[in-house]
Amino acid sequence: MNHIPLERSAASRWLRALALCTVVAVLAVACGGSRKTSSNPGTTTAGGGGGTTAPVVNTANCPAGNDTVGVSGDTITIGTSLPESGLYQAFTAILKGEKSYFEYMNAQGGVTVAGKKYKINLVDKDDAYDAAKTVTNVNSLINDTKVFSLFNVVGTKNNLAVRDLVNSQCVPDLLIASGAVQWGNTKFPWMLGSELVPYPDEMQTLVDYLKTTKPNAKIAVLKANDDFGQSYADTLKALIVGTNLKIVQTQGYDPETSEVKAQVTSLAATKADVFVLGGTLLACPNALNAMGDAGWKPIVYMSGTCVSKVLLGIAGKNANGIFSVTPLIDPSAPANDSNPAVATYKAQVKKYAKDADVSDGIVAYGWTTAALFAKILESSPKLTRSAVMETARTLTGVKGVGLQLPQSTWTTSAKDWFIGETFQLIKYDATAGHSVNVGPITDDNGKTAAISPKILLTQ
Amino acid sequence: MSLFLTQLMNGIGNGAVYASLALALVLIFRTTGILNFSQGEMALYSTYLVWYFSNRGLPVWVAILLSMTLSFIGGAAIERIVIRPVERASPLVLVIVTIGMFLAINSIVQVQFGADAKHLTRAYPAHVWRPGNVQISADTLVLVGILILECLFLYLLLQRTKLGLGVRAAASNPESSRLLGVPVGRTLMFGWGLAAALGALAGSLAIPASQPALSAASMQSILVFSFAAAALGGFDSTIGAVVGGMIVGVAQTLTTQYIKALSDIVLVVPFGLILVVLMVRPQGLFGSRHVERV
């Protein structure tokens, strides 16, 4: 190539233009200094929670006068953000369950807080599962809608993105729709996960089960390449130390594509005795089908996030006999129809959300979480943000909420930041199309933080 | 060895999925010179139609034929209504139009059919053979077989019929073709219709074979790899689309199996490959070269 170079004058001119653009920034460096407008008021009280008087949630640095925002007359306005459009729109089913519950309660006069009845108004905003849009939505809910509390905002990163915002503004971010352990980070007391089983607890249950039934098992792991998959893989690795259990191979997959066939082929070649499926959504049936194709017949443990009529139905006979956990009564099992809680749930959801599928566990989850929220409000001594948050942080032996398992109790305390620690080990029966309980209920109360990967709890 | 061959077969199965959609992309490109971002979503809609008909009791293969027919009509209609008004506009405008369709069709699918995943049955019995521990599934055989038939069909159509000659003429020079009596408008509609019908076939065979369920997300990752396949093979080459698809598919599965360090960034391999190939042959492996004159 023998082109003449562009003349120097022109070339240097645009370089000068470039320099011009950064002048603003240079100025700033020269001046330095930062005006710190807010420190984090959320930190827990020192030595936290030993006594009965010291509150878990320290309100010393909260903005003044915002403790009762969101209550006007006899209405409490709360807000949520979730994917209502885009590829994760299926989560809208949660909203149907929630709205049905609140409408059902409102029709009966509402919830009673400190002796007065209030109606609940749930404002929903669509974030298409994009964390940046969640921030916009939550800002708008707090500043424009002026919600009392956030409720069941969907997604791990979506809630992490507003972590500083809700904690510095002292707005409760209650019953987050994610079983991630990040809500156990004690620097951020204004957020609390919902009754979903924390992912590390699932691995504890599996290891306990294997220790008695197959103590020398070789384990193959499929995990999503994100913090969710890491919760399973890292916890399992830590829990099998000192046992005869052995992880023979771990494979990751891209949670945004759910392509797992090559990974499962590779895992199947190890002929491991146990297959741990730390994935979610369509990756679960995809992996089970690939396992069937490979003629591999291990004991399968599948993430509790995949326990759904739709997903398991897709895997068909390949899902037969797999293990998982659930915090709720299975609404798709006909045997449960006689349960009064299930009957109420089905009747009311059919009434208020005609297009919802009442046998779908995700709708039942929305219903139950709404019921738990109402329960927290009713247990609160006062209708203030700090009192409600304190109540949520000190739940003792909550029973019979929504489709909560009959034998389970939900408890939180200064030392226990997780609700969903009591749950049922289940085994899927493909012929019947629903799962059956295995053994008694598991109660891991207060144990989650100890078995969680440290980076997720502290970062 | 058997593990290697199984992963190779997995790769060929994936590759056949990418190639089948890449064929539709190539067809649109050859007839209208457009990179159709909505090809995947058009195929998605067609596949939902298959689900809809088969869910109402029609045998799956009848549903597929019905959907292909409707897709042909729909594709032709899209050319006439959406593409024709801007066919002379800048290529960027056409990119925006197909992106607009991409967004619109994906969202229409969700509104019309609901967001939950649908179970789509195969048009043939699922089976896995294991000769010497190598897995060969009926899915892979059917997909590869159909792909070969499609290639033959397209070759015969484009190279051996008057219609095909018209398609090629209309694409390369619409003005002179018009003067020579080629019904350019109808030919372009035919091209879009055919691509939509091929997409319908691709979707309704590929989704039950490669994914457990049909959802609004089904086509998006396939589309990205189909683009990759078409770029690798050469955008105007039928055989290029097939070879490109196979290379991308096999590269993915073998990377997963053998290169641990890349296990969470598997995409580096197919896109790195494309970059290298395009550096050496900017027109893709089988694409034809455009010569520019001053």
Added chain:
Amino acid sequence: MRSRRQLQVLALATAVVVLAFLIVLPHQYGSTNTTRWAQALYIGVAAMGLNLLTGYNGQVSIGHGAFFGLGAYTSALLVNQHGWQFLPTLLVAGPLCFLVGVAVGFPALRVKGLYLALVTLGLAVLFPDLTKHYVHVTGGTNLVAMTGSELAPPAWVPTSVSAIGRDDQWAYYVTLAIAIGLFLAAMFIIRSRFGRALIAVRDHEAAAATVGINTSFVKVSAFAISALYAGLAGSCSVLVDHLANADKVQTFQISIEFLVAVVIGGTATVVGPLVGGWLVVFLQHWISDSLPKHVGSISVLKRTLANPAASPAIFGIILILFVFVLPDGLVGGVRRLVSRIGRGDVNDIQPSTTPLTT
């Protein structure tokens, strides 16, 4: 009949009015709306850069979301992990994206048209995986969530610019300043010899080479400059949205938004992409927030138009109709209108009509 001089005066007057409006805006609006304007500005900034590459130089990219993300992560990590102030991070993010732009621009010399578009698409789908591989910050994820105090304005900023508790104003003004700076830079570039070289290479590369333009230098520079614009836009997004994040869907989507902003604003016009950025942000906002309130009580309309799941469909259809009516974008359309009213002597650069395949 108006003379060219009168038109120039009119343009200047418009610019002054718009600028005055943009400056007082955050004092009229609450934080939600101010933030939305800031988002429109940073999309516009990235689109301005992409326009230099695609509109003026004819190289199509559908992967600039990767550069946007690179800028965002650079700023976010420097502030969150290394305790930097926000503004100095621009000095790292901009040049870094510029250099990566050079690195990507070199292969782009060989790869053209559609093929280039697809290579850049590869960039957009690969970038999120790279962040997941290397970044483990907030809650151990690839998200970098910022705290209010990390992004607080420096002490020298007068409180009239940023009232206490209104950090959105500070974010807005920084983004506005960068947008104005980069707008002037783009104008300067276009009117320079380099700008004419950009267009010459787009319109006829071989011919441009024969008149002594170093086409490789021009094309690589265009890539690098557009990457710098996208990177600075990404940095601004950290200040505005308080996070850096990358997922495949979002990175692809924002890459598409840049391109959409270029085309519906006005390809190969300096101000077009800024207008386009505004349209992209506010159209989507209008569809999801305002439209449902206006559909009335007709149940069919309510079921479809007010259904959030349908918002992308409405946006897509509006896009298509928009380019039907205004194929050269809003600014191009206004310009045509003005030139029809005047004597048609607007001899500015017209959008490219060369096919993508050459």
